[in-house]
Amino acid sequence: MMSSHHNPNPHVVLFPFMSKGHTIPLLHLARLLLRRRRGVAVTIFTTPANRPFFSKSLSDVLHSISLIDLPFPENIPGVPPGIQSTDKLPSMSLFPPFAAATKLMKPHFETALNSLPPVSFMITDGFLGWTLDSANKLRIPRLVYFGMSYFSSVVSRSVTSAGLIVKTNGDDEPFTVPDFPWLSVTRNDFDAPFRDREPKGPLFDFVMEQMVATVNSHGLVVNSFSDLEHVYMESYNRNSLLKSWPVGPLCLAEPPRKNPPENQESPSYIKWLDQFHEQGKQVLYVAFGSQAEISPEQLEEIKVGLEKSAVNFLWVVRTHESELRADGFEHRVKNRGLLVREWVNQREILAHPSLKGFLSHCGWNSVLESICAAVPIAAWPMMAEQHLNARMVVEEMKIGVRVESSDGSVRGFVKAEGVEKAVRELMEGEIGKNARKKVKELSDSAINAVKEGGSSWLKLGELIDEFHAKMINNPQ
Template sequence: MMSSHHNPHVVLFPFMSKGHTIPLLQLARLLLLRRGVALTIFTTPANRPFFSKSLSDVVDAISLIDLPFPENIPGVPPGIESTDKLPSMSLFPAFAAATKLMKPHFERALNALPPVSFMITDGFLGWTLDSANNLGIPRLVYFGMSYFSSVVSRSVTSAGLILKPNGDDEAFTVPDFPWLSVTRNDFDAPFRDREPKGPLFDFVTEQMVATVNSHGLVMNSFCDLEHVYMEFYNRNLVPKSWPVGPFCLAEPRRKPPPENQEKPSYIKWLDGFHEQGKQVLYVAFGSQAEISPEQLREIKVGLEESEVNFLWVVRTHESELDGFEDRVKNRGLLVREWVDQREILGHPSVNGFVSHCGWNSVLESICAAVPIAAWPMMAEQHLNARMVVEEMKIGVRVESCNGSVRGFVKSESVEKAVRELMEGEIGKSARKKVKELSNSAINAIKEGGSSWLKLDELINEFHAKMKKNPDM
């Protein structure tokens, strides 16, 4: 990799979690579309194979550097270097704190690189701000959140409203957006706690302080998707943000495999339904959500009773389902392996998505023009679900039995949501709206589109500063 003051040199450092890594690897592709941009990406030894495979067609244009992951960390099992391998998400604070021990290795590696125009590091790696300041490199932050969830969270917490309702499901109005109502249950710990404290609260606070003191925020979004919330953010909050997504559209469509190489079994299964002219529902809740055995049983019954065709991605420990697979074998498939979600959503047979509403999944569904049955599980997913159903109107909500956004969902609600999405009038309307948004997303990322221009603006702004100050 060649770099000079005449060419921008960008450093990317994703957090060690698939949901954080994948979008930054997609952003790497967007950066490589800019002629002359040199790119360095940091990872760890155990994560490197995933990076190399994901970027196999462009790996020669990238410098990929391994940093040793800390060993003998209390609470973190040996050999684990990614959160999706943790036996429980209760170990997350210990895992995240351990990444700070990578700092001296990171700084030594940065010192050995050609001059860096700017770095984009994950919001969970707040300690990289100190490294960036030590070496005179502007740090920009990537958080895998929408503008909507970001500004609604800030609006509610800054007004102290999240602490006022007596009940967790008592609705109140968002001050800066009076057309929106939310509940305490729409927010995850530690934001919803009346007296927030503990390792997770300390970690989140530390990352927020580091973000505010960084040079900018890179957003996986685009102007037409959430213009009102983007404008509010850039008028009222810091640091400055650049909407340059959807990142996933930078990935090339998977080419058909050579004749001597088989397609994945789940794609061949979808092909069969497409040949019959039948629609399929995709069901996936991400790699981090922890679903109880009781809730899994209700999902199983709801899908079985709905009579829709479905492909359900489950984790190994969730897959003992009492003969369920035999009963639905003619119209349902359970997949226990890592899947290419974009390939599934882009398959012509897939016409609906039961999703936890992680922001990556929402964007991938929009780009594939597939409507969503929203079933949030954790983090800011409950706010994303409100955006999907109430703001964008590209889906339906999977309702709990007691009306709480965090309540238990009975099989009847699963069946109702699935049928409405795949066959009902709301589903038809959502399908039309998501198609419009899909077209807007494609246009945003094209040369001359809003996201294309914003990324150019970002690169030019920070590279120009470096050229003025070669010692950065």
């Protein structure tokens, strides 16, 4: 490597995991780094199949960023050839072999790092724990990015360290969180392997491997901000040896488009929303993320619930058209409902003046995007830590309503009546009205956090300065 004395400006390496929900926040962080410190160099690692998405997302700042492709492993057992992102996997059951295969990228990663000018620090996804060994080998501090809230992190830690998952009898039996006695959760609020009484298998092994790599790294970069999670952030910092930097909401690095670029039409779904705005009508946005696997039976209940609710809605569906039963649904709701089967700009939709509510799976990115757009949430968690996020949305932040299952279980089947009730309450009810007021206050706080002088703005500056100073004082 070149001597650090030839590189007075900070140089940051970012390496997102191959999944849209993990990638997008780190692309936003790249923008924030460029904006936060004049002269900063940013290098981002990706794979050939994912590069077009990176290039398109960063098209206006690509001249200031280095993108490096690493060959993605081939012949992964069970994974169809050519797939280089989890949102294209035929089933999330293939996640463990897909994630484990990324380790084969290590020699290519190290060769590429060796060819770069000195690196102040790297931020790699929590699912890429193997990058710690590469970072240590090349004497580059590795920081970890997990797309989780402080809330879900500290609640999970409190419950697991007290062994409450093992001690609880029923899946839906409420118990108190030891460090936060005002909180009550159930075993069903946790996903595998954390909810398993005797966790084992490839997923558990993978998770443990990443946790070991995380605690041996130099810190955690968190997509959150102080005003949103102050109590939980303080708890994390008190009880963890790993320093954390809350630098979010990262999505605010890229202001939503108000108008399409010159010579480019607005997407059809935005034109559809424009029509409703012109008519003074308000719309519900429905989306469950890029990973959720929803059964055909559950999809039917969503359809019936939305139809009965009589609200206007824009529903982004991942499922192939043939999986939605051809029963005339789209024709019946054509004057007030639109089904979209393409990749959408979610922030652009949420920022639209016609939007009044979001029926969401409560992925952390979606929660933050909803807050930033001041749109309340009907919470319907599906997987990972989304059940904890949903509790935070409804019970802690009070910016939404919960979609209730037919048997009251946290993970139970939701009938059409449950969808209709939650949607109506969010769009027309008193709880929805209060949630709208509260989310507007949080939206203002989020915007202030990333402004010059805001809490996240200051934290990002501290992060850059601390690790760049170490590099200058300890040349690689």
